[in-house]
Amino acid sequence: MVHTQKMGLIWFIPILYLLFSPSSAEIAAKPGVNYGQLGNNLPHPKKSVELIKSLKAGRVKIYDANPKILKALANTNIQVSIMVPNEIITAMAPNQSLADEWVRSNVVPFYPKTMIRYLLVGNEILSQPDNVTWFNLVPAMRRIRKSLVFYKLKKIKVGTPLAMDCLEASFPPSSGKFRSSVSESVIKPLLQFIHRTKSFFFIDVYTYFAWVPDPVNIKLDYALLQPNVSTYTDPVTGLMYTNLLEQMLDALYFAMKDAGYPDIRLFIAETGWPNGGDIDQIGANIYNAAIYNRNVIKRFTEKPPRGTPLKPFVVLPSFIFALYNENQKTGAGTERHFGLLYPNGTNIYEIDLSGKTALSEFKKPLPVPTNNEPFKGKIWCVAARGANTTALAGALSFACGQGNSTCDPIQRGGKCFKPDSLTWHASYAFSSYWAQFKKSGGSCYFNGLATQTAKNPSFGSCKFPSVTL
Ligand SMILES: *[C@@H]1O[C@H](CO)[C@@H](O)[C@H](O)[C@H]1NC(C)=O
Ligand SMILES: *[C@@H]1O[C@H](CO)[C@@H](O)[C@H](O)[C@H]1NC(C)=O
Ligand SMILES: *[C@@H]1O[C@H](CO)[C@@H](O)[C@H](O)[C@H]1NC(C)=O
Ligand SMILES: *[C@@H]1O[C@H](CO)[C@@H](O)[C@H](O)[C@H]1NC(C)=O
Ligand SMILES: *[C@@H]1O[C@H](CO)[C@@H](O)[C@H](O)[C@H]1NC(C)=O
Ligand SMILES: *[C@@H]1O[C@H](CO)[C@@H](O)[C@H](O)[C@H]1NC(C)=O
Numbered sequence: 001m002v003h004t005q006k007m008g009l010i011w012f013i014p015i016l017y018l019l020f021s022p023s024s025a026e027i028a029a030k031p032g033v034n035y036g037q038l039g040n041n042l043p044h045p046k047k048s049v050e051l052i053k054s055l056k057a058g059r060v061k062i063y064d065a066n067p068k069i070l071k072a073l074a075n076t077n078i079q080v081s082i083m084v085p086n087e088i089i090t091a092m093a094p095n096q097s098l099a100d101e102w103v104r105s106n107v108v109p110f111y112p113k114t115m116i117r118y119l120l121v122g123n124e125i126l127s128q129p130d131n132v133t134w135f136n137l138v139p140a141m142r143r144i145r146k147s148l149v150f151y152k153l154k155k156i157k158v159g160t161p162l163a164m165d166c167l168e169a170s171f172p173p174s175s176g177k178f179r180s181s182v183s184e185s186v187i188k189p190l191l192q193f194i195h196r197t198k199s200f201f202f203i204d205v206y207t208y209f210a211w212v213p214d215p216v217n218i219k220l221d222y223a224l225l226q227p228n229v230s231t232y233t234d235p236v237t238g239l240m241y242t243n244l245l246e247q248m249l250d251a252l253y254f255a256m257k258d259a260g261y262p263d264i265r266l267f268i269a270e271t272g273w274p275n276g277g278d279i280d281q282i283g284a285n286i287y288n289a290a291i292y293n294r295n296v297i298k299r300f301t302e303k304p305p306r307g308t309p310l311k312p313f314v315v316l317p318s319f320i321f322a323l324y325n326e327n328q329k330t331g332a333g334t335e336r337h338f339g340l341l342y343p344n345g346t347n348i349y350e351i352d353l354s355g356k357t358a359l360s361e362f363k364k365p366l367p368v369p370t371n372n373e374p375f376k377g378k379i380w381c382v383a384a385r386g387a388n389t390t391a392l393a394g395a396l397s398f399a400c401g402q403g404n405s406t407c408d409p410i411q412r413g414g415k416c417f418k419p420d421s422l423t424w425h426a427s428y429a430f431s432s433y434w435a436q437f438k439k440s441g442g443s444c445y446f447n448g449l450a451t452q453t454a455k456n457p458s459f460g461s462c463k464f465p466s467v468t469l
Pocket of ligand 6: 436437
């Protein structure tokens with residue numbers, strides 16, 4: 001009797017401690033923010049750190065080891081994640097002195113005043129076309145870890161954030177499986193490293209990108225983590241899912257289990273929802289972004305931790321993407337609209353990363369979404385307002401050099417020659433280019449010089465080609 005009571009106590013204390021001790025679980029659960037710097041109009045690091053504090057972020061992740069940022073983060077209680085750039089991984093894999101030098105100049109001078117806690121090697125390496133780096137990833141991580149041990153910085157965990165494309169199967173979640181082309185050569189050594197060093201599997205996970213290709217079968221509210229909207233039950237395990245995020249996370253847990261590592265912890269290196277995008281992009285708006293991020297923060301800060309159906313009560317540490325809208329990110333419009341803040345530092349919507357603000361306490365009304373259904377109609381691609389004229393002339397001549405008769409109507413005497421201005425001609429050329437090449441992956445971007453419009457720019461007998469959705 002006495003004996004079993006004792007057993008019970010010993011069994012209980014550590015679990016209670018893990019679940020409720022504010023010194024571990026609560027701090028670990030407090031979401032952080034990704035501080036991307038791909039904008040030419042962003043506040044300087046000192047101001048940015050003030051803004052990060054005002055968002056009540058528990059931690060911040062940067063995509064390099066910018067010394068100004070690391071200095072600005074000194075003597076704050078914000079945990080910091082820094083990153084080894086993709087470009088030096090292959091050189092670092094065989095070269096211990098290169099790793100030592102990197103740690104000596106990018107970590108040592110700032111530690112411990114700046115609470116560097118995570119050192120991520122590369123960003124989404126397995127999503128890059130350069131497959132040489134894939135195979136150098138884990139060797140480079142081992143080098144970095146060795147350097148950290150040498151400098152007595154073992155408290156800093158080494159990891160590498162991957163994207164969901166590291167999986168070749170994720171639905172139903174119980175079928176979760178890593179890409180067979182890398183599972184033996186990269187993933188297993190990676191999992192072994194993470195296991196041995198008690199680090200995390202860092203993952204960039206966006207329900208937005210999973211929902212976009214299939215908005216009919218996947219309910220938007222299920223992707224936004226809205227409560228009590230719909231459920232999905234995995235036919236193999238019987239586990240019931242109430243949102244898309246937990247479904248995606250469990251697919252990863254199942255993949256790790258399949259690879260022989262069922263107990264590795266996940267760390268959400270990026271998640272978020274775009275607050276804006278191009279006309280042909282569905283669901284990217286302030287309303288959805290606010291709802292998603294607020295719901296995610298609420299989930300991640302629940303006490304006791306909620307975990308996922310497969311791993312209930314497990315803390316899910318996280319970083320929301322991103323601090324700012326970043327105007328120099330390339331690709332679709334959504335890429336430049338993931339911020340919690342505008343570049344001038346004002347909130348795009350109310351948000352509290354500590355999770356202490358109840359959803360009902362966000363008072364400012366959110367703009368009603370107008371693009372939650374696919375856009376139907378015609379779209380044109382025109383020169384963006386204020387575009388640099390030298391660059392615009394270059395883009396015009398590039399566009400005219402593609403496809404068939406792309407720019408005939410803007411030649412002298414053509415129906416669209418007048419008004420004879422660079423902006424007008426570039427707008428025609430962009431529309432004509434995009435109408436021919438959208439199907440094969442061409443975009444209306446031209447390094448930020450072009451933008452989509454649903455307003456027909458055609459004038460008189462000049463008809464602009466369009467894309468029809
Ligand atoms: C290894 O890195 C060090 C430090 O950057 C460099 O001086 C050296 O040339 C590198 N060795 C090789 C074999 O590339
Ligand atoms: C790496 O890429 C090259 C060129 O694209 C390809 O020929 C090779 O099969 C790839 N290797 C692996 C292991 O995927
Ligand atoms: C969702 O369901 C739970 C339990 O079924 C209930 O406690 C909760 O109030 C519901 N939430 C909403 C927003 O309807
Ligand atoms: C900040 O930028 C946003 C978006 O451009 C704008 O709506 C807002 O008025 C600006 N706020 C301030 C204080 O300048
Ligand atoms: C405009 O673009 C050209 C060519 O891309 C570049 O050299 C120049 O610096 C740009 N000017 C401004 C003001 O950004
Ligand atoms: C250009 O014309 C050729 C021959 O008619 C055709 O095969 C090709 O697909 C056209 N290219 C575009 C971009 O429309």
